[in-house]
Amino acid sequence: MFLELDDVEFSLGHWRLQVSLCLEQGQCLALIGPSGAGKSTLLSLIAGFETPSRGTIRINGDPVNQLDPAFRPVTMMFQENNLFNHLNLYDNIALGCHPGLKLSSSDKDRIHIAMTATELTAIATRLPADVSGGERQRAALARCLVQDRPLLLLDEPFASLDPRLRHQMHALVDSLRKANELTVIVVTHLPNEIAPLAETTAFMHDGRVLEHGPTVELLADPQHAELNRYLEFTQAHYTYDF
Numbered sequence: 163m164f165l166e167l168d169d170v171e172f173s174l175g176h177w178r179l180q181v182s183l184c185l186e187q188g189q190c191l192a193l194i195g196p197s198g199a200g201k202s203t204l205l206s207l208i209a210g211f212e213t214p215s216r217g218t219i220r221i222n223g224d225p226v227n228q229l230d231p232a233f234r235p236v237t238m239m240f241q242e243n244n245l246f247n248h249l250n251l252y253d254n255i256a257l258g259c260h261p262g263l264k265l266s267s268s269d270k271d272r273i274h275i276a277m278t279a280t281e282l283t284a285i286a287t288r289l290p291a292d293v294s295g296g297e298r299q300r301a302a303l304a305r306c307l308v309q310d311r312p313l314l315l316l317d318e319p320f321a322s323l324d325p326r327l328r329h330q331m332h333a334l335v336d337s338l339r340k341a342n343e344l345t346v347i348v349v350t351h352l353p354n355e356i357a358p359l360a361e362t363t364a365f366m367h368d369g370r371v372l373e374h375g376p377t378v379e380l381l382a383d384p385q386h387a388e389l390n391r392y393l394e395f396t397q398a399h400y401t402y403d404f
Contacts, residue, residue, distance in 0.1 A: 163184040163185065163186060163220075164185060164186055164187035164188075164189075164221065164222055164312075164313075164345050165183075165184065165185040165208070165219075165220070165221055165313065165345060165347075166183075166184050166218075166219070166220040167181050167182055167183040167184070167204075167208075167217065167218075167219055168182060168217050168218045168219075168220070169182050169216065169217040169218075170182070170207060170214045170216070170217035170218070170219060171214055171215050171216040171217055172203060172207055172212060172213075172214050172215055173215055174203075177369060178369055179200045179203055179204065179207075179369035179370075180369060180370055181200075181204060181366075181369075181370065181371055182217075182371075183364060183371060183374065185345060185347070185362075186345075187222075187312070187343070187345050188339070188340075188343055188344070188345055189345060189346075189361055189362060190336070190339060190345075190346040190347075190348065190359055190360045190361055190362075191346070191347045191348070191360060191361075191362050191363070191364060192347075192348050192349075192350055192353065192356045192357075192359070192360035192362070192363040192364070192377060193205075193347060193348070193349045193350070193363075193364055193366060194349075194350060194351070194353045194356075194363060194364070194365050194366070194392070195365055195366035195367055195392065196367065196392055196395075198368075199366040199367050199368060199369070200366050200368075200369040200370075201317075201349045201366050202317050202349060203369075204366070205238060205315045205317050205347065205349060207219065208236060208313070208315060208347070209231055209234065209236050209238045209315055210226070210229060210230060210231035210234050210236070211231060213227070214227065221234065221235055221236070221313060222235070222312070234311075234313075235311045235312050235313055236311055236313045236314075236315060237258075237306040237309045237311045237313070237314055237315070238306075238314075238315040238316075238317065239302055239303060239306050239314070239315070239316050239317065239319045240317050240318075240319060244302065245290040245298055245301060245302060246290075247289065247290050247291055248289075249289075250286065250287045250288060250289055251277075251282055251285060251286055251287070251288055251289075251290070251293065251297075251301045252273070252277070252286040252287065254290065254301055254302075254305060255273055255276060255277060255282075255301055255304045255305045255308060256269070256273055256308070257305060258304075258305040258306065258307075258308040258309045259272065259273065259308050259309070269308070272307075272308045272310065273304075273308055275307075276304040276305075276307040276308045277304055279304070279307065279338060279341070280300040280301070280303055280304040280307075280334065280338075281300065282297065282300055282301060282304060285297065295322060295323055295327070296323055296327040296330065296331065299319060299320060299323065299331060300331070300334070302319065303319075303331075303334070303335070303338070307338065307342065312343070312344060312345060313344070313345050313346075313347075314339070314344050314345070314346045314347075315346075315347050315348075316335070316346065316347070316348040316349065317349045318349050318350060318351065319331075320332070321350075321351070325355075328352070328355065329355070332355070332356065332358065332359045333359075335348075335359060336358070336359045346359075346360075348360060351396060352396065353377075353381055353393065353396060354381065354396075354397070356377075357377050357378060357381060360377050361376065361377060362374065362375065362376055362377060363375070363376075363377040363380050363381070365380065365384075365386070365388075365389045365392070367386075367388045367389075367392075372386045372388060372389060373385055373386055373389055381393065
């Protein structure tokens with residue numbers, strides 16, 4: 163297995179997360195569940211922003227519990243794109259190669275490939291304020307790509323986009339995943355919309371994974387009342403059309 167979470171526990175006050183989960187290389191896993199279920203906390207544990215109180219996180223067979231985030235083979239993209247408003251898109255993406263923008267020729271090659279893949283080359287010199295929300299999110303995704311790390315974590319990065327743009331971004335992530343052999347975990351409140359991207363889905367509730375399996379089967383035949391209620395709620399409150 164490429165990613166293994168072996169009896170990982172984390173506590174915050176009286177709330178406790180306890181998860182065991184595996185993911186093969188090149189797969190895409192969707193994490194779904196109500197707010198407060200522990201989805202973002204789980205991503206933070208994998209990325210190294212939080213430390214488990216128990217259990218082991220392995221990536222490609224190697225334990226990473228003691229590694230700082232900068233040394234883990236992981237990149238993470240948040241809902242807020244975290245672009246610097248005073249830097250153009252090229253420089254924002256280049257920060258993924260070097261925080262001081264001291265770029266080697268190989269860095270520049272990676273930036274060019276990432277900008278081409280995300281269709282940003284023509285607007286490379288524009289500031290974030292001068293481009294659309296979708297273009298800003300593509301720039302944030304390109305910054306993840308230039309870091310050349312095999313595990314990509316997406317914490318609802320496209321939630322603020324309209325349904326048509328979300329569909330485009332999901333398709334882009336899928337094509338980049340396959341082209342770059344990335345393993346992807348995406349947190350979403352739109353399980354039906356993410357289904358074409360994620361082969362497997364894990365439903366989290368109160369810090370635990372209650373169901374985990376092929377996305378189409380899990381969504382079509384929920385085994386837990388909590389998952390059934392969650393799916394009914396999302397269908398009633400979110401828009402899927404594009």
